[in-house]
Amino acid sequence: MTGDARAVVDGTEMVPGSRVRLRPRGGADIFDLALVGRTATVERVEEDMEGGLHLVVAVDDDPGRDLGARNQLGHRFFVGLDEVEPLPVDGPSRKVLVAGIGNVFHGDDGFGVEVVRRMATRPVPPGVDVIDFGIRGIDLMYALGDGYETAVLVDASARGHAPGTVSLIEPDAGDPDGVGFGFGGAAVDAHGLDPAKVLRLAGDNGRVPARILLVACEPSSQTTDATWEMELSPPVGAAVDEAVRLIEGLLAKELA
Template identity: 55%
Template sequence: MSVGSGSRVRLRPKARADVLDATLDGRVAVVDSVEQDESGAIQLAVTLADDPGRDLGEAGLPGHRFFYAPSEVEPLGDDAGRARVLVAGVGNVFLGDDGFGVEVVRLLASRPLPAGVDVVDFGIRGMDLVYALQRGYDSVIFVDAAPRGERPGTLTVLEVDPADPHLCAGVASVETHGMDPVRVLRLAAELGPAPRRVLILACEPATVPSGGPDEDLVTDLSEPVRAAVETAVDLAGELARDLAGRPAASPSDAPGRASEDPELEQTGGGGRR
């Protein structure tokens, strides 16, 4: 099977001469370019599929771009026609329950998921997420803590229409303290093509410190939010598998419309209802 620029591969370094090779063994990567070294040998320049700083690797910066021989990668096949899904965990781990999304994607990343599903912890790196949304994903699932007036620990799945002109119209920046996924989505749409299907898996927080200068940092989730994490991991996995099973959208397809009832599913206290 041929491999070229844009191919998705699994890294299989043969030498595993150092800790980096051992760490990258088995990771999914995207071939950025095919190059020739000084000896004339072919080398594949790759970036990790789940690296939120992939744009840095594509720009040639070290630490985000790696080189392997063709024999050290395992082609993952032709993904043409397969939907690509991004599961994006956002939040600040130093603000208590605001770290919910980060914890969910950390656990989800260790579970088997279909090809084409990338699970990435973006934390509070809003611009990294904006750039990631430009990489041809058909769908995105934001995982975040969001106060909606529900009982703490309640999980809600919302679908929003990225084509809605009232969706944070005129937003031109992204806050780095409290990253709002909808603002990120709007900015991404202003810069270029964005995912056509957008879901938000939100958890009702118990407490979220403001992060003021006189306030202590809180690195632990509250009890009701912690109890909802495993259910959220299962639910995010179900949503990702469902979206990955749909055919990829063609450029001529119209953006999907939001559901008339945006609350697709709700759970509370870590359990489904």
């Protein structure tokens, strides 16, 4: 195949950086089913030996998309011109990441996961990705380097408040390495997924969001690493809707 060919889809020229929604034609093929409706970014246009045009795309929410550029390691897909729908270029694009963090097997530590699951049932503004990362720290690391302007991390964090207390925390401007996030000395450790370490790793790999916020909920005193419980305690469960409203208010301000 040869690169840098010219392709037009529905009157929109496909160039590196063009955003598309995937509409694979494979029907029951497992890979096509996984890609249906996903948004992606065009990396290049290829022309095959018969003159057919194909797009090389990276799926936007694929944590492996930044493992390497062009022919290096990484997740890339070849799709036909009739398998994509161009997305508007004048709307917000990948502005805010809302990341749910936590271990659903450790009681109240699953707070962040439950919040983003609740948000998935509600309308989300364009330019906002709401993703359940659970304890997948490497996936979160790649996502933080994926071009977002703001990241909102949602997690349970013991800060000495009454169980179920929801707090909005922003890192100190003088804490560029994210050590403890500068969260007033709060210990943010999601059972092996330490957001401060993830942020430092993401920064080592490139750009991270200019603004990072934490929506934290005080867990009950019974929640520990040894807890094997898939239900949130009553006060933390009651705080989920409050956190959703808080985040939706933040999104309105960030996208204004």
